[in-house]
Amino acid sequence: MTPIIGIQSITKNYGGEVLAVDDVSLDIRPGEFFALLGPSGCGKTTLLRMIAGFEVPSAGKILIDGQDMSNVPPNKRPVNMVFQSYAVFPHMTVADNVAYGLKMDGVSKSDAAGRVEEALGLVQLPGYGNRMPDQLSGGQRQRVALARALVKRPKVLLLDEPLSALDAKLREAMQLELRNLQATVGITFVMVTHDQDEALSMADRVAVMENGVVKQLAPPRDLYEYPSCRFVADFIGKMNLFQGKVTNSASGEITVGVDGIGDIRVPHDGAASGEIGIAIRPEKASVSAEKPEGADTVAIEGTIIQIAYHGDESHVFVKTDNGLTVSVTCPNRTRTIDDIANHGDRRWVSWNRGDTLVLAE
Amino acid sequence: MDSWYKFKRVFLSVGVPPTFWLVAFFLVPLALIWVFSFGEKTGVVGIDITWTIDNYIRAFNPDILKIFAKSLWLAIAATVICLFVGLPVALGIVYAPSKWKGLLLLGIMLPFWTNLLIRTYALIAVLRTRGYVNFTLEWFDAKIRVLFDLFGMGGIATALLGERFQALELLYNDNAVILGLVYVHLPFMVLPLYAALERLDRSYLEASLDLGAGHLRTLWNVVVPLALPGIISGIIITFIPALGSFLTPDLLGGPDSAMIATIIERQFKSANDWPFGSALSFLLMYITFGALALRAVMAKRGGSDGLEG
Structure with a gap:
């Protein structure tokens, strides 16, 4: 099985001694829910942003569906991102937000309208198209951000700390919902999180990172029961x-x-x-x-x-x-x-x- | 905040001096001018307040209206150019490495600390017939002629460039006034734009790029709408002083580039017609109020996005 994302010897150097990401290689399989887990500053977000195209690797290659993406700008990559702050455009209605990516792709208005409604249904916000973002709760804004990314039918959906801004109860409900959503749409999800509970309960496989290096890549149960090193043993649970x-x-x-x-x-x-x-x-x-x-x-x-x-x-x-x-x-x-x-x-x-x-x- | 009567002394000591200042040095003189505008000149210094509106009627003669229209046109042109120059400059500063930002902002503000008169004369030195722009053009002109001569095509050079170098007339016309207004007022545009863009959450731009928009479409669809309050502030802050400019058109303009402030100054000095000058001053102020009212309306419309200027 060819990986949907191939990360090959990726290094990111912001200038100076410390490497944000230090020679990381890993494969993400099509259709899996993959989590990048680690404490803040471990390089997980930098890695995600390099997949999205917002950061350029200092060395190494990133393949998406077999294509080298090193020189492809973010707007030309077949991946979409749900931002930590959601970044739902405050000056557009929910429907315009969701339709934004389709408009950029030149999808006709009538086609777009159907797909927008479908995407809003998928995230449990049917009929919310005419609302403005400031009329929505934080959880609803996140659903809009999800719909906006999913409506483009990306090969990979990137999620940057998707649940960190939600309160505990809602977070737990969203964990389940995101898992189900991923199973429904069948798109590869790559999630960055610092919350080990989130990574264990949602992901098929988890890469634990520290200081720019992947310490262990394994399914949640293996990670918990058979940690490979002291850092992973101590960090998880x-x-x-x-x-x-x-x-x-x-x-x-x-x-x-x-x-x-x-x-x-x-x-x-x-x-x-x-x-x-x-x-x-x-x-x-x-x-x-x-x-x-x-x-x-x-x-x-x-x-x-x-x-x-x-x-x-x-x-x-x-x-x-x-x-x-x-x-x-x-x-x-x-x-x-x-x-x-x-x-x-x-x-x-x-x-x-x-x-x-x-x-x- | 507690009510003013609870901390009377505090409110008095904080509130009275500025209130006094505002009344004594702003409202009272302004009221005097307003009263003068309804007066009649009776002698060299005498003014009778007769509550006539003759002064305002006089202002609506074609010559004065033409100058009002010209002032508006010059101020609008300068403001639009400032916007198109200022937006990329502000964007450039926002996205510059943080160690450069302070220096770049200083560069924008530095002209404020130089006397306007000196800056204007410096501009004259650059633009006049024997100025630096023309020197540079002449140098290129000479080099091109030499180059063509080298290949034996001196005739073509003469056909293209004319018999000899003609200095450009860059001064004493409307274009010089617009250039001068842009030069003087650009910081007024750049600073509010910078403030608005700096506050803009970068993830909005990244989201737009991520969803497939290029940089230009992101600028138009996301940056401009979200920075609109700042853009409108910049336009107003540039337009109002540009409209009332006196020195720039006076020094850089030709005989027909007088702006309304020039005419007002003439009433108070050479024409010694204070009532008419006062009436013109207030007409200029009403135009300014109009611009501010427009801003308030725009802000209300833009306010629904939850971003205030």
């Missing part, structure tokens, strides 16, 4: 990270000595030696009064130093006698608090050996 030393390496298993915990045997393919990071997700561990038995269980004892109540779950922080803190997410499954623990209690934190992550980088 919550994580208990420990530094340890490989004390023994057998086939399919290594033993890591961690200060404050002791030796932990974890499954690991391939050889490993020296300093190494191991990690466990807080929700994969549990807290118990008695030491859990079982050959495949890792258990450490400590004192509860803090319990943060979040309604649906509680975050319990246990400090070992050697000063290492482990956080455990405990779901509040019943209404009556079953008093799993209190501040100052001695408790065992345990998890399944197989859930331990080994992070070489």
Whole structure:
């Protein structure tokens, strides 16, 4: 399958030492929902703007549907963008906004009118054509921006932080709606976001970026369960990270000595030696009064130093006698608090050996 | 904001001096001129206020109307040229690298700090028959003749350029006045345009490009409508002082390029006809009010897009 967007060794240098984007290569497949995820300043927006044509790469090539787009201006590229600020033209009606791109393409007025109405229906704004943008809510303006981009039937739709300006409730609804919309129209979506929850719940594949480099490109589940490096493990979700030393390496298993915990045997393919990071997700561990038995269980004892109540779950922080803190997410499954623990209690934190992550980088 | 009676002293100390200034040095003199405009000249310095409207009727004679029309034409021409020159200049400054912006704006404002008279005489030095424009043209003219002679085609050069170099008459006509007005008033146009364009969210331009519009169509469909309040401000701020210009037409214009301010000045000085001069002054002011009213109407129409000037 030829990629719909091929990014080949793209580098962007704004002058100076720091590279905004540093030799990034990745392929985006036709029809997928692709997310570029990373903290602010990681280069994700610059990469998106280079696909749109607003920034020129310092080196490398961008192919869209097999065509080299390096010297093609934004108005001649078969991609359209939904801007973070929506950029709905305030001096035009909703219908004129949506029809703008069609007018530029020379689509006849009667054809355009039909397509505009169709696009407005697609984004749940039928009959809003005669409104002015200042009569719309933020969420509605975003739908107009979506319709305006989709009406041109682009090969790829680019979305720059599409949900960041919406309030929490609306954001969640829009996540689902955008996902469904993408499935309906079948156009490749490329979304930039700093919100890992958004990327995980919406995208088919996510590229996690840091300092202009793609750290990992994987489907959401792989990204969460098998992060490739410490940065990704820490950036996506919550994580208990420990530094340890490989004390023994057998086939399919290594033993890591961690200060404050002791030796932990974890499954690991391939050889490993020296300093190494191991990690466990807080929700994969549990807290118990008695030491859990079982050959495949890792258990450490400590004192509860803090319990943060979040309604649906509680975050319990246990400090070992050697000063290492482990956080455990405990779901509040019943209404009556079953008093799993209190501040100052001695408790065992345990998890399944197989859930331990080994992070070489 | 609390009501004025709650902080009486504050409001008094802040409000009284400017109010006094406005009344004593603006409203009272203006009222005097307005009263004079209904008076009759009785002697060298005497004016009888008879509430006659003769002065206004006199203003509507063809000669004066012609000068009013000419003033309007020159001011409009200068304003339109300022707009077409100023828009690209303002755009250029907005999109210049940020470290250059301050310097470029300084370049626009620098002429303000130079005396108008000096600037006008400098323009005369450039435009006169033995001025720098003509020197440059003469130099090119000579070189072209030499070049043609070199190829033995001196006859063609003579046929094209004439027997000898003819200096262009660039001064003392309407074109010189328009050029002078543009030169003097260009900053008035560029600054409000710059302010309006600087405020414009760039993502509107990017959205337009993204949707398939080229740069020219983006300029026309997005930049101009969104910067319209600034454009109208620029037009008004340029047009009003251009219409009342006195020095520029006086120094650069020919015998028939007098603008209305020249005629008004003549009434107060050489003709010593204060009532008629006052009447003309107020007619000029009414035209200005008309322009401002037009702006208010336009602003109301443009105001529905939520962008105020």
